[in-house]
Amino acid sequence: MIDHAHDLACVHEATDRLLTAVAALDNASLAEPSRLPGWSRGHVLAHLARNADALVNVLQGRPMYASAAARDADIERDASRPLAAQVTDVRESADRLRATGDAPADWTRTVELRNGVTDSASLVPFRRWVEVELHHVDLGIGYELEDLPAEFLERETDFLTQRFAGHPDVPATRVTDGTRAWTTGREADAPEVTVTGRPAELVGWLAGRRDGTALEVRGGELPKLPPL
Numbered sequence: 331m332i333d334h335a336h337d338l339a340c341v342h343e344a345t346d347r348l349l350t351a352v353a354a355l356d357n358a359s360l361a362e363p364s365r366l367p368g369w370s371r372g373h374v375l376a377h378l379a380r381n382a383d384a385l386v387n388v389l390q391g392r393p394m395y396a397s398a399a400a401r402d403a404d405i406e407r408d409a410s411r412p413l414a415a416q417v418t419d420v421r422e423s424a425d426r427l428r429a430t431g432d433a434p435a436d437w438t439r440t441v442e443l444r445n446g447v448t449d450s451a452s453l454v455p456f457r458r459w460v461e462v463e464l465h466h467v468d469l470g471i472g473y474e475l476e477d478l479p480a481e482f483l484e485r486e487t488d489f490l491t492q493r494f495a496g497h498p499d500v501p502a503t504r505v506t507d508g509t510r511a512w513t514t515g516r517e518a519d520a521p522e523v524t525v526t527g528r529p530a531e532l533v534g535w536l537a538g539r540r541d542g543t544a545l546e547v548r549g550g551e552l553p554k555l556p557p558l
Contacts, residue, residue: 337455338431340482344462345424348378349417351471357412365468365539369409374465375416376408381461382423385454386430388441395444431455460486464537475530475539483529488512490536493558500553507532515553523549 352375360372369377380401384394395401408419437452449457463482466473475483487505491514494500502518504511505525513521525532527545534540535552542552 332450332452332456334431334437334452334455337459338428340479341455341459341462342424342428344459344466345420347473348462348466348469349421351466351473352413352420352469353417355413355471359471360413360416361410365470369468371469371471372409372411372416373405374468375420376405376411378461378465379408379416379419379423380404382420382427382458385458386427388443389430389435389451389454391441394442398444427458456485456489460489464539467539475534478530478533480529483533484510486533487529487536490514490533490558494536494555497556500555501550503553505532505536521549523547523551523553525552 355371360375361370363369364371364374366374384401388394408416411419431454435451437450439451440448441451441454442448443457459482463478463486467475467478478486487507487510491505491512494514496517497514498516500515501522502513502520503515503523503525504513504521506512507529508526515522525535525542525545525547527535527542531540531542531544535542535545536555538555538558545552
């Protein structure tokens with residue numbers, strides 16, 4: 331059962347970790363490329379700030395973004411700001427999201443995200459946790475997938491395998507870290523492929539952050555996953 335209050339606390343802790351790490355940077359390093367193609371570190375931070383505000387919109391019943399073009403324009407506008415402005419924006423937008431999450435609400439209600447995607451309001455804090463943790467890694471400043479909390483790695487593996495479940499272009503796949511196991515891909519009586527690896531490597535592959543070469547694959551080739 332999803333505990334939104336627990337996830338909101340995890341978001342707060344992850345945000346503090348990110349802000350502490352970012353505060354040690356300088357303006358020049360923000361202009362350097364992140365690990366996301368076409369984005370500088372400043373783009374990643376601008377995205378995190380605007381995503382927090384977008385999730386406030388979601389929880390308050392408004393469209394997540396005015397439009398896809400507006401979302402992209404806001405990130406581009408904010409990407410080149412100096413470090414102090416970036417840190418302040420990420421912190422203050424996170425505080426706005428936290429305040430919204432702390433307000434009394436029906437967490438069982440259905441909310442609408444981007445591109446017509448709907449979900450339970452109770453899952454919005456976890457979605458934000460994903461944004462903060464993975465984009466901290468994307469900054470390329472010393473925080474790696476192996477540094478992610480164990481609970482996060484397990485839940486993100488579960489979340490992403492569910493996301494690809496039933497996808498006709500992904501073979502029926504068993505994903506395991508040697509202790510726990512998940513299934514994903516198209517429906518079948520039995521898995522066509524088994525993918526085994528450490529939790530960080532599984533998340534790296536499922537989230538498009540690593541190529542999967544560190545994983546053990548049996549029954550065929552490593553499945554090619556659609557973009558998130």
